[in-house]
Amino acid sequence: MSNPFTLRLIATDGAARTGEITTAHGVVRTPAFMPVGTQAAIKGVHHDDVRGSGADILLGNTYHLMLRPGAERVAALGGLHSFMRWPLPILTDSGGFQVMSLAPLRKVSESGVTFRSHLDGAQVELTPERSVEVQRLLGSDIVMQLDECVRLPAERGEIERAMRLSLHWAERCKRAFEGAPVGHALFGIVQGGDDLALRQQSAGALTDVGFDGYAIGGLAVGEPQEVMLRVVAETTPALSPGRPRYLMGVGTPADLLEATARGIDMFDCVMPTRNGRHGLAFTRFGAINIKNARHADDPEPLDRESRCSAARDFSRAYLHHLFRAGETLGGTLLSIVNLYYYQDLMAGARAAIADGRYADYVSETREAWAAKRDLG
């Protein structure tokens, strides 16, 4: 018997909040960073290392999983938790974002979106109802509504059309989600681009429909950080304080700190693993490009005091060598370093919010990044 899906707020500090989300597969400490397991795997990283980093929850991509291996197949194999052997909570996106970015010949209508699979060209229809069905077949703890996300900059009319379509789809997703097992949640997604009035309308209308949590979508799609943060700051007050708030696809360590300060509880981003594979390590001392020649003879690890073995026990010279030699172990180790750092950053944020010193935490963290930037 699962516990109901709830957010328990432990403390607030300004607009920043820390708490615990209870789901069917366990508790998520917030603010939380969710590593991205696009195709039922965190790229290049063993599940045990993802768990070791302190991640409470993973994100899976509905678009990829519905095409390969297929939602019905995953369901027959016991659901995504069992399939990929991740016993903790999983959030799945709706598939909409990847349809827009990956699928050729896509066509959006009121009923949903049709597209051709980027794998085999097969024609696929993704409606709000099918998106929820796929996510329930996967066994997701947190199901996202299907939405349409427009790239910025865009015309106001286009942003408004997509926002209103997303609202209609939100209502249909809510109906499709009825009867879901206890502990599972459906999140609505605020759209509206960089238009604050549209964002307010979207947030208000979604709150009227009523969801288990709310995401802010359509950001981190090319706009400046200040635009993103302004939209976040103006949107979170319009959302139910008792529900989790999730900023989709964000971001850099600085983005996470600033969005947390504006009331966000959950984040996901491929940056720790993607940048890790490309040789960029996130550390307490800022970002370090390990491929830089200055590291070739450096016996120092990335962070002698890290709880992450990859950051603590391997020299920069060795990590540098792995990248120069094209050994994939380099990308794996830096991905692990980054996953740990993102979790440590969030753990620090949770503790600082609980202590009422979040602003100090942000400025101290930023100072440490800046102080050693010239060493990167």
Place this chain on the structure above:
Amino acid sequence: MSNPFTLRLIATDGAARTGEITTAHGVVRTPAFMPVGTQAAIKGVHHDDVRGSGADILLGNTYHLMLRPGAERVAALGGLHSFMRWPLPILTDSGGFQVMSLAPLRKVSESGVTFRSHLDGAQVELTPERSVEVQRLLGSDIVMQLDECVRLPAERGEIERAMRLSLHWAERCKRAFEGAPVGHALFGIVQGGDDLALRQQSAGALTDVGFDGYAIGGLAVGEPQEVMLRVVAETTPALSPGRPRYLMGVGTPADLLEATARGIDMFDCVMPTRNGRHGLAFTRFGAINIKNARHADDPEPLDRESRCSAARDFSRAYLHHLFRAGETLGGTLLSIVNLYYYQDLMAGARAAIADGRYADYVSETREAWAAKRDLG
């Protein structure tokens, strides 16, 4: 203070032997399989997993390491054990084999071999003395003499020329190795192609010079398994029984069992990791091609009773999916599966030899492979 390099024989069973080699960095249980860490990394596999598999010793490739990151750099960083964070024994090859297979514009003379680096075209000279120097800079526990390995089939005259050149180089390597620290060893390499008389000459001459151990080189270079095994069977009796015997670059699980039966103590091969990256798993039930469509819906793991988590805890369906989806985690997990299986195979061989039932072990192992072959 290190212990001297020694082989302690625990038991023999026919020509098969089990024992313990003591080196400067610890004990190697024989027969031993050495995973290959070509460029100071086991491809795609974290060191902790290599250790977890039960490997007592790694192989490093002198050719690769002398070119990148460079032997002097590794020495300045504390040697290969410290550089790659592998505290157990390391054997390095001489560089000769890769010069022959990878380097363009190579030229062999009595003094050594000159070649152009495959990385940057720089002209490099590798003499017996430089090979030993490089391996000592790396801090290798077991240094291999420089030799010349000819591909089979080859003319007898060519095989004999290379064998005699390798003998001259063996003597020069021995002189260059004088003064090496306690616990470090130099191995001579028997050459002679598929000519049993030349093999006997080579083995006898090397034994007269006297080395800490003896390798059989120039096999697994294209000849049938029966040729390889006949050469092994005819060569091992000519080698000092109190010294380790190492069959270079071999091989399949069946090769390991059969060569052990003919008196070999040590093996190395890229097969567990290379085949793992290509979707081939070695198991108690034979080789399994996980990319085969029959695995797409199979909830069974590769081996429910394995001590290896990757073999025991992930379904074949999930592993199949990782390969289909191009996730490198698939190759990593199958590499780990294979490294464990090779170590388990050797552990079983050691136990069976100690119990005087090695022939039974070989036939039982082969029967288990054959019984389920149609399921692969």
